[in-house]
Amino acid sequence: MGITLFVCVVALVAQAVALDNGLARTPPMGWLSWQRFHCDRDCETDPQNCISENLYMTMADAMAANGYRDAGYQYVNIDDCWSAMERDPVTNRLVADPVRFPHGIKALADYIHGKGLKLGIYGDMGNKTCAGYPGSQFTLQLDAQTFAEWEVDSFKMDGCNSDPKLFDSLFPQMSVFLNQTGRPILFSCEWPMYQHRAGINPNYNLIAKYCNIWRNYNDISDTWVSVLNIIEFYGDNKGNFAQVSGPGAFNDPDQIVVGDPGLSASQQQVQMAMWAIFAAPLLVSSDLRDIDPVSRDLILNKGEVNFEVWVRRVLPQGSYAVAVLSLRGGGNKFPVSFSLSKLVPDARGKYTVTEVFTGTAVGTYSYNDTITAWVDVSSVVFRKYTSLS
Numbered sequence: 001m002g003i004t005l006f007v008c009v010v011a012l013v014a015q016a017v018a019l020d021n022g023l024a025r026t027p028p029m030g031w032l033s034w035q036r037f038h039c040d041r042d043c044e045t046d047p048q049n050c051i052s053e054n055l056y057m058t059m060a061d062a063m064a065a066n067g068y069r070d071a072g073y074q075y076v077n078i079d080d081c082w083s084a085m086e087r088d089p090v091t092n093r094l095v096a097d098p099v100r101f102p103h104g105i106k107a108l109a110d111y112i113h114g115k116g117l118k119l120g121i122y123g124d125m126g127n128k129t130c131a132g133y134p135g136s137q138f139t140l141q142l143d144a145q146t147f148a149e150w151e152v153d154s155f156k157m158d159g160c161n162s163d164p165k166l167f168d169s170l171f172p173q174m175s176v177f178l179n180q181t182g183r184p185i186l187f188s189c190e191w192p193m194y195q196h197r198a199g200i201n202p203n204y205n206l207i208a209k210y211c212n213i214w215r216n217y218n219d220i221s222d223t224w225v226s227v228l229n230i231i232e233f234y235g236d237n238k239g240n241f242a243q244v245s246g247p248g249a250f251n252d253p254d255q256i257v258v259g260d261p262g263l264s265a266s267q268q269q270v271q272m273a274m275w276a277i278f279a280a281p282l283l284v285s286s287d288l289r290d291i292d293p294v295s296r297d298l299i300l301n302k303g304e305v306n307f308e309v310w311v312r313r314v315l316p317q318g319s320y321a322v323a324v325l326s327l328r329g330g331g332n333k334f335p336v337s338f339s340l341s342k343l344v345p346d347a348r349g350k351y352t353v354t355e356v357f358t359g360t361a362v363g364t365y366s367y368n369d370t371i372t373a374w375v376d377v378s379s380v381v382f383r384k385y386t387s388l389s
């Protein structure tokens with residue numbers, strides 16, 4: 001119902017660059033297996049939950065049948081442990097585990113597409129993935145081609161067993177190889193996370209140019225401490241990573257654990273609200289086939305929080321530029337109402353307000369008059385408040 005405004009005072013108004021593949025114009029939404037299902041390979045005793053084509057197919061069934069797809073949750077994302085322990089000895093290509101994915105990834109992609117959803121896959125920059133499966137170190141281009149031929153829609157690249165000092169050249173290489181396949185593939189990078197751990201300051205402008213989404217901090221776990229820890233990291237905004245976020249390029253604070261057992265109902269609300277305020281990807285990692293109704297409603301009601309208000313001090317002294325961005329993926333124009341004093345507590349006096357792009361006068365207002373901006377989908381209302389005092 002109510003909208004939450006994400007207010008960023010004295011931030012840059014526009015993002016510099018974003019990966020240009022037409023994807024992730026709004027923060028991507030979907031499901032990802034890792035946090036809930038980890039590397040469960042025991043299909044004999046746990047056939048419903050082991051990492052297998054059955055898990056992804058049944059999750060896609062639930063997403064299509066129970067409203068998640070229609071609410072915008074599009075991606076069904078595979079994580080580590082999907083492949084065989086060895087590459088194909090003849091072609092050197094990655095192959096899916098023959099027991100757990102007997103029909104292979106292409107058939108799984110066909111199934112997922114048939115449900116109106118998209119398939120994501122996982123790999124690693126090193127010679128092995130974090131769980132010890134074959135990595136892409138010597139096969140970046142071949143693996144990009146393989147994923148494109150399988151008609152995969154998203155690729156998450158991890159950074160285990162590799163050198164984070166090289167990531168500023170390796171991740172761009174992979175991004176270019178994905179581009180050269182001709183298939184739009186959402187690129188999810190763990191590039192800054194490993195650099196942050198290694199004490200390297202990530203170059204977020206470069207990252208936004210080559211990745212659609214990127215993990216910059218630790219894996220989430222299903223605990224309140226973990227959620228708070230991530231919120232604190234985002235509050236610190238070290239290196240000003242919030243600045244590069246925008247259509248095509250988003251910071252990824254990791255999966256949504258709503259629907260898992262670890263958080264209380266109100267803690268789950270906190271995660272949903274904060275991830276929306278961060279303009280974060282919403283990649284749910286709970287069992288959507290079997291979820292309590294309160295958590296389900298929360299996941300489906302992420303609603304109208306997809307606005308950001310950016311404020312920057314400009315000249316003459318005491319004046320402000322205000323950009324109201326809509327990150328909503330659909331619907332009609334939506335009213336966003338606020339007074340300048342709500343954005344900038346020390347604002348005083350009167351202002352003339354104009355539309356920056358057209359120069360059209362909006363009117364003369366006091367610092368605490370409420371003004372409404374009608375914002376269209378994926379667009380901006382950009383106004384200058386010029387101080388009259």
Ligand SMILES: *[C@@H]1O[C@H](CO)[C@@H](O)[C@H](O)[C@H]1NC(C)=O
Nearest residue numbers: 020021022179182183184185
């Ligand atoms: C590849 O990059 C070019 C230039 O940035 C862009 O126009 C094109 O849409 C990209 N193609 C794919 C498949 O990502």
Ligand SMILES: *[C@@H]1O[C@H](CO)[C@@H](O)[C@H](O)[C@H]1NC(C)=O
Nearest residue numbers: 126127128135137138161162
């Ligand atoms: C993978 O990297 C490790 C550490 O650098 C090295 O010891 C190992 O030989 C490499 N394995 C392959 C298959 O390249």
Ligand SMILES: *[C@@H]1O[C@H](CO)[C@@H](O)[C@H](O)[C@H]1NC(C)=O
Nearest residue numbers: 341349365366367368369370
């Ligand atoms: C501004 O707000 C104050 C109290 O918050 C109120 O007393 C005052 O009338 C308001 N001024 C205008 C112009 O709305």
